[in-house]
Amino acid sequence: MLPFQSVPANMPCKLIINADDFGYCTDRNRGILEAFKDGAITSATVLINARDTSEAITIATQHNIPIGLHLNLTEGYPVSVTSRSLTDPSSGAFLGKSGIREALLENKINFDEVKDEIEEQIKLFVDLKGELPTHMDGHQHVQVLPGICGTLAECMVKYGIKKTRVPYEVVLGSSGWIDKPQFQFYQSVNKDAELAESVFRNKGINFTHGFVGMTTMGSDMTTERLKHAIQTTWQQLHQENNDAQKFQQEYTVAQKDNPIQDDIFIELMVHVGYPSNQSNIIWSSMQNKNGVTYKNEPIRNKNDGPDEFSLSADRIHEKNILSSKNMKEFYKDNNIEMASFIDLI
DSSP states (O other), rough: OOOOOOOOOTSSSEEEEEEEEETTTHHHHHHHHHHTTSSOOEEEEEESSSTTHHHHHHHHHHHHHHEEEOSSSSSSSSSSOOOOGGOTTTTTTOOHHHHHHHHHHTTTTOOOHHHHHHHHHHHHHHHHHHSOOOOOEEEGGGGTTHHHHHHHHHHEEEEEEEHBBBOOOTTTGGTTOHHHHHHHHHHHHHHHHHHHHHHHHHHHOOOSSSEEEEEGGGOOOHHHHHHHHHHHHHHHHHHHHHHHHHHHHHHHHOOSOOOOOEEEEEEEEEOEEEEEEEEOOOOOOEEEETTOOOOOOOOOSSGOOOOOOSSSSSHHHHHHHTTTTHHHHHHHHHTTEEOOTTTTT
């Protein structure tokens, strides 16, 4: 393990700690709120088609939690009525994490339907929150899937959403504790993220310089692994880019009206909360301001949720570590400043 070194004063490191899956259920919402109040997270992204989305957005508004949109194309039911290629015909539910990837490989996905679903999720977010999301990322990393990332980028430009997540994790190769199937999935995410980076940049969409979160997810999170991942990511970014201005020119979207940002931003993806109840009907009806009710279906198959991760104590485990005095001292000792996507230019 590399020794921890303080961040050089001439190049500050800002850490965005984003909690995914806001709105999934009341237990998730409660845990995310507690984590935000405790300074364990700085941002969250909302599942717009979940049972307790409205509660999550109300909580965010009341407590000034910066929230983005967690694009969901894999779990539960679509918001749009034209998502046939994205769903299982026998249930109407999304195809799942593996299913959508298989469908993409087999050229079975209709990207006009992807566009419609993305736009309907954005519109519903705006209907409920009254403003655009701070950024967009993706449930189970769908935002970087080939084809989908390009469609998403076009939709983001159309609606004026300028920030996303590119989940390329530099420390993945040194994470020997991850089981083989999960490690292979993370490798595929890293590969997709590398390709998606230029797609987003070419559309003027920004993202953090570094990312951490796959190798420290759930029970794999420990204080030492988390510190190591953040510090190693920071060190690599700094070592490869000694000149702060050159760093920004290379990694920030090149636009004349975009001021150069002197800080390095790292996003830490987390999944805090409390275990879901097996009896929860996670995916529920939602009504927009025009009175249009988006469809609601009971749980009928494995893609309706809740999954094993949602039912486990792993989310409490993450919350406890992120809230610990140990981690807060680490941030302070290493001059790591807390931030949100609002701060990212």
